[in-house]
């Protein structure tokens with residue numbers, strides 16, 4: 001399967017490595033609006049940097065991988081559909097829910113796989129939670145707790161174009177809740193600016209808790225912070241009628257030093273590149289499975305719309321101080 005990457009930034013480089021790792025896929029072109037970035041990544045892989053139009057018009061290219069800035073995703077999905085390519089797109093679909101719904105409608109007419117980059121579904125730890133839950137190992141899951149703290153906040157210049165914490169950061173956690181428990185009915189959000197006053201001045205929060213309530217009474221909580229001085233804190237716990245499932249952090253090493261003063265263990269790995277490297281590889285192989293073997297797409301464009309609808313509801317709830325009900329109009333499903 002021949003693949004071209006749009007966007008040669010942080011995550012584009014990670015995906016280029018995953019494409020190379022899977023013997024069934026071959027990276028043959030890279031494009032970026034910053035031609036230097038495209039050329040550097042292309043050279044690393046011994047291939048050519050090409051223009052977007054050239055890639056889309058090339059019948060030898062089976063799939064495009066969209067790893068460009070968020071505000072370009074929906075236009076590129078549309079262009080990929082028109083060009084008849086299979087599409088893998090990083091999260092989120094768009095910052096506008098309306099636009100995302102529109103793109104979903106366009107993509108629904110496409111006969112090739114369109115997959116969203118919700119990498120955490122492919123993390124072996126979280127995938128094991130899903131498998132155990134579905135197998136009924138803890139009975140019926142009733143209370144879900146997702147913890148997601150970044151090690152340090154991004155620059156305020158990034159915050160200003162990110163779409164805010166719910167669309168940019170918590171989108172992964174909304175997807176995790178949807179992955180494990182399905183779509184909730186009610187969203188209640190609380191947020192504060194505790195880490196960096198400049199984030200507050202830019203109109204965003206850096207610390208937030210969201211409670212999701214399901215039609216059958218199940219409850220999920222998500223806790224986000226832009227700062228955890230000890231590293232990337234990524235945990236999930238599910239309480240069920242017969243027990244709990246718990247995923248702890250992956251740590252830098254397994255040494256535990258015990259002295260009369262107490263026990264010391266290593267801290268969590270630093271950030272997403274360290275924590276989710278295995279997940280990105282498994283995620284890419286799942287996309288190749290969908291393209292070549294006709295397997296179901298494991299993170300669909302509808303999943304992308306659902307997560308964005310939850311982010312939109314969280315923004316509304318934070319602004320109004322009231323719970324927000326998820327309607328069919330918000331998800332289109």
Ligand SMILES: NC(=O)c1ccc[n+]([C@@H]2O[C@H](COP(=O)([O-])OP(=O)(O)OC[C@H]3O[C@@H](n4cnc5c(N)ncnc54)[C@H](O)[C@@H]3O)[C@@H](O)[C@H]2O)c1
Pocket residue numbers: 006007008009010011012031032033034037052067068069070072090091092117118119272
């Ligand atoms: N799933 C994950 O774990 C994860 C992690 C990081 C980023 N992301 C997402 O991936 C996307 C990229 O993030 P990043 O951190 O790599 O950003 P980045 O800024 O490092 O890279 C983005 C690149 O896209 C290029 N670009 C912009 N417009 C383009 C266009 N029209 N065509 C081609 N290239 C274009 C930019 O010049 C830049 O080189 C964002 O949407 C982000 O939300 C996902």
